[in-house]
Amino acid sequence: MTVKTRIEDKLNAAFEPERLIVLNESSHHAGHQPDMTGEGETHMRVRIVSPAFTKLTRVARHRAITDLLKLEFDAGLHALAIEAAAPGEPTRW
Known part of the structure:
Protein backbone atom coordinates (compact mmCIF):
# COMPACT_ATOMS: atom_id res chain seq x y z
CA MET A 1 0.00 0.00 0.00
CA THR A 2 1.34 3.44 -0.88
CA VAL A 3 1.89 6.28 1.61
CA LYS A 4 -0.78 8.27 -0.25
CA THR A 5 -3.32 5.47 0.12
CA ARG A 6 -2.54 5.01 3.82
CA ILE A 7 -2.97 8.74 4.41
CA GLU A 8 -6.27 8.76 2.51
CA ASP A 9 -7.56 5.75 4.44
CA LYS A 10 -6.65 7.25 7.83
CA LEU A 11 -8.13 10.66 7.04
CA ASN A 12 -11.35 9.15 5.66
CA ALA A 13 -11.79 6.98 8.73
CA ALA A 14 -11.01 9.69 11.27
CA PHE A 15 -12.68 12.76 9.77
CA GLU A 16 -15.31 11.50 7.27
CA PRO A 17 -14.49 14.37 4.91
CA GLU A 18 -16.82 15.87 2.34
CA ARG A 19 -13.78 16.44 0.12
CA LEU A 20 -10.32 14.95 0.30
CA ILE A 21 -7.37 15.29 -2.02
CA VAL A 22 -3.93 13.92 -1.19
CA LEU A 23 -1.17 15.02 -3.55
CA ASN A 24 2.33 13.62 -3.80
CA GLU A 25 4.58 16.66 -4.22
CA SER A 26 7.87 14.81 -3.76
CA SER A 27 9.08 15.56 -7.27
CA HIS A 28 9.02 19.29 -6.48
CA HIS A 29 11.56 18.77 -3.69
CA ALA A 30 14.38 16.99 -5.49
CA GLY A 31 17.67 18.21 -4.06
CA HIS A 32 15.98 19.63 -0.95
CA GLN A 33 18.41 17.45 0.99
CA PRO A 34 21.27 15.36 -0.39
CA ASP A 35 19.26 12.11 -0.25
CA MET A 36 16.04 13.55 -1.74
CA THR A 37 15.84 12.60 -5.38
CA THR A 57 -8.77 26.48 15.11
CA ARG A 58 -6.34 26.16 12.24
CA VAL A 59 -3.64 24.99 14.63
CA ALA A 60 -5.95 22.38 16.20
CA ARG A 61 -6.88 21.05 12.74
CA HIS A 62 -3.21 20.69 11.81
CA ARG A 63 -2.41 18.97 15.11
CA ALA A 64 -5.28 16.53 14.68
CA ILE A 65 -4.03 15.57 11.23
CA THR A 66 -0.34 15.34 12.12
CA ASP A 67 -1.11 13.33 15.27
CA LEU A 68 -3.16 10.92 13.17
CA LEU A 69 -0.31 10.54 10.67
CA LYS A 70 2.53 10.15 13.20
CA LEU A 71 3.37 6.65 11.98
CA GLU A 72 3.77 7.97 8.44
CA PHE A 73 6.30 10.54 9.66
CA ASP A 74 8.09 7.83 11.64
CA ALA A 75 8.25 5.73 8.47
CA GLY A 76 9.85 8.47 6.34
CA LEU A 77 7.29 11.11 5.43
CA HIS A 78 9.37 14.29 5.49
CA ALA A 79 6.83 17.07 4.95
CA LEU A 80 3.07 17.50 4.95
CA ALA A 81 1.30 20.61 3.70
CA ILE A 82 -2.21 20.85 5.16
CA GLU A 83 -5.17 22.79 3.80
CA ALA A 84 -8.02 21.96 6.17
CA ALA A 85 -11.45 23.57 6.18
CA ALA A 86 -14.90 23.07 7.62
CA PRO A 87 -17.92 22.93 5.28
CA GLY A 88 -18.85 26.39 4.03
CA GLU A 89 -15.40 27.87 4.59
CA PRO A 90 -13.63 29.19 1.49
CA THR A 91 -10.84 27.15 -0.04
CA ARG A 92 -8.39 28.02 -2.79
CA TRP A 93 -8.77 24.70 -4.52
Whole structure:
Protein backbone atom coordinates (compact mmCIF):
# COMPACT_ATOMS: atom_id res chain seq x y z
CA MET A 1 0.00 0.00 0.00
CA THR A 2 1.34 3.44 -0.88
CA VAL A 3 1.89 6.28 1.61
CA LYS A 4 -0.78 8.27 -0.25
CA THR A 5 -3.32 5.47 0.12
CA ARG A 6 -2.54 5.01 3.82
CA ILE A 7 -2.97 8.74 4.41
CA GLU A 8 -6.27 8.76 2.51
CA ASP A 9 -7.56 5.75 4.44
CA LYS A 10 -6.65 7.25 7.83
CA LEU A 11 -8.13 10.66 7.04
CA ASN A 12 -11.35 9.15 5.66
CA ALA A 13 -11.79 6.98 8.73
CA ALA A 14 -11.01 9.69 11.27
CA PHE A 15 -12.68 12.76 9.77
CA GLU A 16 -15.31 11.50 7.27
CA PRO A 17 -14.49 14.37 4.91
CA GLU A 18 -16.82 15.87 2.34
CA ARG A 19 -13.78 16.44 0.12
CA LEU A 20 -10.32 14.95 0.30
CA ILE A 21 -7.37 15.29 -2.02
CA VAL A 22 -3.93 13.92 -1.19
CA LEU A 23 -1.17 15.02 -3.55
CA ASN A 24 2.33 13.62 -3.80
CA GLU A 25 4.58 16.66 -4.22
CA SER A 26 7.87 14.81 -3.76
CA SER A 27 9.08 15.56 -7.27
CA HIS A 28 9.02 19.29 -6.48
CA HIS A 29 11.56 18.77 -3.69
CA ALA A 30 14.38 16.99 -5.49
CA GLY A 31 17.67 18.21 -4.06
CA HIS A 32 15.98 19.63 -0.95
CA GLN A 33 18.41 17.45 0.99
CA PRO A 34 21.27 15.36 -0.39
CA ASP A 35 19.26 12.11 -0.25
CA MET A 36 16.04 13.55 -1.74
CA THR A 37 15.84 12.60 -5.38
CA GLY A 38 12.21 13.63 -5.92
CA GLU A 39 11.15 10.01 -6.17
CA GLY A 40 9.03 8.21 -3.64
CA GLU A 41 6.52 9.73 -1.23
CA THR A 42 8.37 12.09 1.07
CA HIS A 43 6.38 15.31 0.54
CA MET A 44 2.59 15.25 0.55
CA ARG A 45 -0.19 17.85 0.50
CA VAL A 46 -3.58 17.22 2.13
CA ARG A 47 -6.65 19.19 1.09
CA ILE A 48 -9.58 18.27 3.28
CA VAL A 49 -13.04 19.63 4.09
CA SER A 50 -14.69 17.98 7.07
CA PRO A 51 -17.45 18.79 9.58
CA ALA A 52 -15.00 17.59 12.25
CA PHE A 53 -13.10 20.87 11.79
CA THR A 54 -16.09 23.15 12.38
CA LYS A 55 -15.14 24.33 15.87
CA LEU A 56 -11.39 23.79 15.64
CA THR A 57 -8.77 26.48 15.11
CA ARG A 58 -6.34 26.16 12.24
CA VAL A 59 -3.64 24.99 14.63
CA ALA A 60 -5.95 22.38 16.20
CA ARG A 61 -6.88 21.05 12.74
CA HIS A 62 -3.21 20.69 11.81
CA ARG A 63 -2.41 18.97 15.11
CA ALA A 64 -5.28 16.53 14.68
CA ILE A 65 -4.03 15.57 11.23
CA THR A 66 -0.34 15.34 12.12
CA ASP A 67 -1.11 13.33 15.27
CA LEU A 68 -3.16 10.92 13.17
CA LEU A 69 -0.31 10.54 10.67
CA LYS A 70 2.53 10.15 13.20
CA LEU A 71 3.37 6.65 11.98
CA GLU A 72 3.77 7.97 8.44
CA PHE A 73 6.30 10.54 9.66
CA ASP A 74 8.09 7.83 11.64
CA ALA A 75 8.25 5.73 8.47
CA GLY A 76 9.85 8.47 6.34
CA LEU A 77 7.29 11.11 5.43
CA HIS A 78 9.37 14.29 5.49
CA ALA A 79 6.83 17.07 4.95
CA LEU A 80 3.07 17.50 4.95
CA ALA A 81 1.30 20.61 3.70
CA ILE A 82 -2.21 20.85 5.16
CA GLU A 83 -5.17 22.79 3.80
CA ALA A 84 -8.02 21.96 6.17
CA ALA A 85 -11.45 23.57 6.18
CA ALA A 86 -14.90 23.07 7.62
CA PRO A 87 -17.92 22.93 5.28
CA GLY A 88 -18.85 26.39 4.03
CA GLU A 89 -15.40 27.87 4.59
CA PRO A 90 -13.63 29.19 1.49
CA THR A 91 -10.84 27.15 -0.04
CA ARG A 92 -8.39 28.02 -2.79
CA TRP A 93 -8.77 24.70 -4.52
